[in-house]
Amino acid sequence: MTRDLKSCPNCHGEICAGRVPIFSTLDMEDLAKLAGLIIHRPYAKGELIAIEGSDLEGLIIINKGQVKAYRITREGKEQILYVFSEGDFVGEKNLLKDQKATYNIEALEETNICMIKKNDFKQLISDYPDIGFKIMEELFNRLDRLENAIKSMGTQNVEARINSVLLEFADKYGKDHPKGRLVILPLSREGIANYIGVARETVSRKLTFLQDAGVIELRGNKKLIIIDKEALKQSVE
């Protein structure tokens, strides 16, 4: 993060900030002011944007692409906590406390990020309480997801976990399709396994099981079609 942060060629500051939900309450004039505070930087697939235990200079906003936030467990396994994509922010925990990053952030594909320095951002929230509310709203969503994840992880219910991750991806990365909803998976089988905390073989088995049950249709390794969304929802709650 201490490397050269050059302006990214793919986006202009104004557009970038305007696309982000947390700034949706700002008008053009405010956005223009904000644009000056933003630093851009591109990352290649597999490149680390932040490393657990290192310092973060500010808030990171995903402008294009996808990233995963993960930790390595004591057993050496990767536990993915979040998958973020365009418009999401990350690194917020370090805004208030002078805390080190609590997880690694890695680009899952070619990704452009915008960064706002800590103090600039704090000032921004003081000036525009609505931005603070937006941040809180997003934090509530994350808490919600984690609370749900814990509920399903607690009950030893691997099936429910797979189903809810499929529904989550259907929401974020799905397109409508004559047979149902076509989902382009941001993660490999192993990635999904690391996300929901099971072995990768188990993911394979459960997915083929779901296919046999007619709930989904696998289309190679990166795509699948959700045919019976209700069946997935049902077993989640």
Place this chain on the structure above:
Amino acid sequence: MTRDLKSCPNCHGEICAGRVPIFSTLDMEDLAKLAGLIIHRPYAKGELIAIEGSDLEGLIIINKGQVKAYRITREGKEQILYVFSEGDFVGEKNLLKDQKATYNIEALEETNICMIKKNDFKQLISDYPDIGFKIMEELFNRLDRLENAIKSMGTQNVEARINSVLLEFADKYGKDHPKGRLVILPLSREGIANYIGVARETVSRKLTFLQDAGVIELRGNKKLIIIDKEALKQSVE
């Protein structure tokens, strides 16, 4: 929550608000103003403060006592998400969105709460951005705990889960003691089991195992002494 909210006999508004971390940046004058907005209410042990799916009128602050926040899983098991005690707040998710409560809140003992209505609180944050920052800080802490919980739940590592809950309770409910740290457990074995998502028998077994290993010493069902804190920390990370 729509029942009679009477002023509680055990506390005066000013003191109540002053004791709460999120209001620590307010001076006496502001606290006095705030006091007028607060509604008090006592709850008996076992009484429900909020029910999943019902409306919440505002932010709840625990003034005295302890509460648990939990959901019932599809298998009919209770999944405890949080244990809150004096100075903690809860019900924040409903402040911004007009959302129903996402979990039940139940008093674990005789408990007094303070409540601030939604709109009053939003106004308060707009007027005092520092309160918003305090709230965010606490939300970050909760995210942290949940992220850690997921990490240890993902790895099938029941021991790590027990150890981290012991460390958590040692922090919040522990007192120093010649042999180590005396912890007064807010939850029964079953409660602990529901908190970390295992069977209650497993909690018993692991605790006796820890006692045999000389790491803790059980003192009846409600108290224990942590003798070797480092051993617990070690296996958590």
Place this chain on the structure above:
DNA sequence: CGGGCACTTGATAGTAATCAAGTCCGGTGG
């Protein structure tokens, strides 16, 4: 002193992890 409740302890069974082969697919080079 007796009853009830929470906790402990033991035996069994189920589920997912792990270990171990295969199989499929995309890419590369002939």
Place this chain on the structure above:
DNA sequence: CCACCGGACTTGATTACTATCAAGTGCCCG
């Protein structure tokens, strides 16, 4: 265009762990 190669995925067999079922045991309170 086809054959080969490597990586990711699938499938199968075994193992390990925890849930579940089932008795006990101890403690608190009347």
